[in-house]
Amino acid sequence: MSQEKAVAGGDDIVDEESASRALSxxxxxxxxxxxxxxAEGRDPFAQLTWNHSHHxxxxxxxxxxxENKDVSIAGRVMSFRDIxxxxxxxxxxxxxxxxxxxxxxxxxxxxxAHIKTWDVGDIVxxxxxxxxxxxGEISVHAKRMVLLTKALEPLPEKFxxxxxxxxxxxxxxxxxxxNPQVMDTFKKRTLIIKAIREYLDSRxxxxxxxxxxxxxxxxxxxxxxxxxxxALNLQLYLRIATELYLKRCIVGGMERVYDMGKNFRNEGIDxxxxxxxxxxxxxxxxxxxxxxxxxxENMVAYAAEKATGSAKVMYQGTxxxxxxxxxxxxxxxxVKEYGKLxxxxxxxxxxxxxxxxxxxxxxxxxxxLKDCTKGDILNAAFEKYAEEHLIQPTFIMDYPADISPxxxxxxxxxxxxxxxxxxxxxxxxxxxxxxxNDPIVQLERFQQQSRERELGDDEAYMFDEDFIxxxxxxxxxxxxxxxxxxxxxxxxTDAYSIRDVILFPTMKPV
RNA sequence: GGGCCGUUAGCUCAGCUGGUAGAGCAGCAGACUCUUAAUCUGCGGGUCGCAGGUUCGAUCCCUGCACGGCUCACCA
Numbered sequence: 001m002s003q004e005k006a007v008a009g010g011d012d013i014v015d016e017e018s019a020s021r022a023l024s025x026x027x028x029x030x031x032x033x034x035x036x037x038x039a040e041g042r043d044p045f046a047q048l049t050w051n052h053s054h055h056x057x058x059x060x061x062x063x064x065x066x067e068n069k070d071v072s073i074a075g076r077v078m079s080f081r082d083i084x085x086x087x088x089x090x091x092x093x094x095x096x097x098x099x100x101x102x103x104x105x106x107x108x109x110x111x112x113a114h115i116k117t118w119d120v121g122d123i124v125x126x127x128x129x130x131x132x133x134x135x136g137e138i139s140v141h142a143k144r145m146v147l148l149t150k151a152l153e154p155l156p157e158k159f160x161x162x163x164x165x166x167x168x169x170x171x172x173x174x175x176x177x178x179n180p181q182v183m184d185t186f187k188k189r190t191l192i193i194k195a196i197r198e199y200l201d202s203r204x205x206x207x208x209x210x211x212x213x214x215x216x217x218x219x220x221x222x223x224x225x226x227x228x229x230x231a232l233n234l235q236l237y238l239r240i241a242t243e244l245y246l247k248r249c250i251v252g253g254m255e256r257v258y259d260m261g262k263n264f265r266n267e268g269i270d271x272x273x274x275x276x277x278x279x280x281x282x283x284x285x286x287x288x289x290x291x292x293x294x295x296x297e298n299m300v301a302y303a304a305e306k307a308t309g310s311a312k313v314m315y316q317g318t319x320x321x322x323x324x325x326x327x328x329x330x331x332x333x334x335v336k337e338y339g340k341l342x343x344x345x346x347x348x349x350x351x352x353x354x355x356x357x358x359x360x361x362x363x364x365x366x367x368x369l370k371d372c373t374k375g376d377i378l379n380a381a382f383e384k385y386a387e388e389h390l391i392q393p394t395f396i397m398d399y400p401a402d403i404s405p406x407x408x409x410x411x412x413x414x415x416x417x418x419x420x421x422x423x424x425x426x427x428x429x430x431x432x433x434x435x436x437n438d439p440i441v442q443l444e445r446f447q448q449q450s451r452e453r454e455l456g457d458d459e460a461y462m463f464d465e466d467f468i469x470x471x472x473x474x475x476x477x478x479x480x481x482x483x484x485x486x487x488x489x490x491x492x493t494d495a496y497s498i499r500d501v502i503l504f505p506t507m508k509p510v
Numbered sequence: 511g512g513g514c515c516g517u518u519a520g521c522u523c524a525g526c527u528g529g530u531a532g533a534g535c536a537g538c539a540g541a542c543u544c545u546u547a548a549u550c551u552g553c554g555g556g557u558c559g560c561a562g563g564u565u566c567g568a569u570c571c572c573u574g575c576a577c578g579g580c581u582c583a584c585c586a
Binding site: 029 | 577
């Protein structure tokens, strides 16, 4: 093989590996180059540190001040233009790219010859002075260049990049290297999460960690993941919500708490659902759902400004204005407006069932029609007629009590609750209540959920006896809210799929 | 779970109702001291996702499977 003649040494190692791993020609060439470097005592994997003084963005931003001054940079070789006794290298670091200029005169012929063992994808350190090329490109003229890590696999194509979604999600490191907008999205993700913490911390919220493992997965309607403790010989669930633990913190007197972290729901996977996802739940004593509405719109607008510089964002070609105040609409009014149905005039479940039949709502309902309450049917009508129209941020207020087992009833109407959901682009973003703190009513609601579980609804809320006990100790009137953090990040980064805002989304093994 | 689509070189993609595959980038050899999708000359690189079937012959047609994408359903 001609490459073996061209690059001496290390053939035994290469042959052994190729037998077990079926290396491509390009992988073999790079291993041979590595073996040569190691044989010469220049093993890139023996490098320990590199002191770098600047990142690529610093050099471009502060060019005036840095011109002709020495800098030390490091990064990945993204392209290599060898023109004989000189070469241009595009070096990529955390912030972007900067060009490096190498020539034999500055480096010496012997050192310059080392570039024969460099490839696109390698990680190098460069020391040199900052200058502008004749074509105007801000560059670093290398006086010293050290191979810090050898890439044994070639990078995807430099012009078209990496497109295959399967490789992008499975091998996110390649996606991050090749697609700058991916790096940008995940930097924004950090800014958004930081902004949320800042916003709450500055309002005297305490951030707490509640259990992920527990014997009861309650606080939401969802199927949990099941696991097992060897030490306790006990079946445990991964949490589906943090609600019941955070309310215990309120009972204990913390007054304002939140938990931002992963929840796990053993359900379908699509562009809006990943089995593990980030959720923030927050609870504020002596507040109600109207206070939560104000908190929601202000906090989201704050996060948007911190991450994107504006409260107006473009999402999939539509401008979304997150500036408060957001539109407020009751569920009954939303169904009246978009579905031309007046549930305010409906008195009985039977009347509602007639409407459901007339409007073909059976498909939207989980239960048999005769078991459906007016509340179930109102919710179905809302989902069918109204939800998709809620493009600009909208609070839908006052949900039926039947579908809100942890929520305080509306004064004067026990069939409805003080609950809202925030919708943007037709999708739910937040869910909030005036929290139910009456232990006797809460017990009845749990008992109702247990009956539904016995009837086969394995998403009905699990009964949590200690939570009832905590309410018996006394929870002050409290407003609480949950926000799907990944979904918020989707809006603020214009991401089509939730997989584009989760670094390592859940995938089947190949 | 249903439907549609995809899987060909390291990457991005071609491949004609069937005759065992091409391009660009990347790689290798050579030339070139201001290039930037560098350029020029030459060369190598394939289990056509996997398993069956039809056929003289399958990347191509059929069946099944795997993985992925979109979508509907389920689901916050």
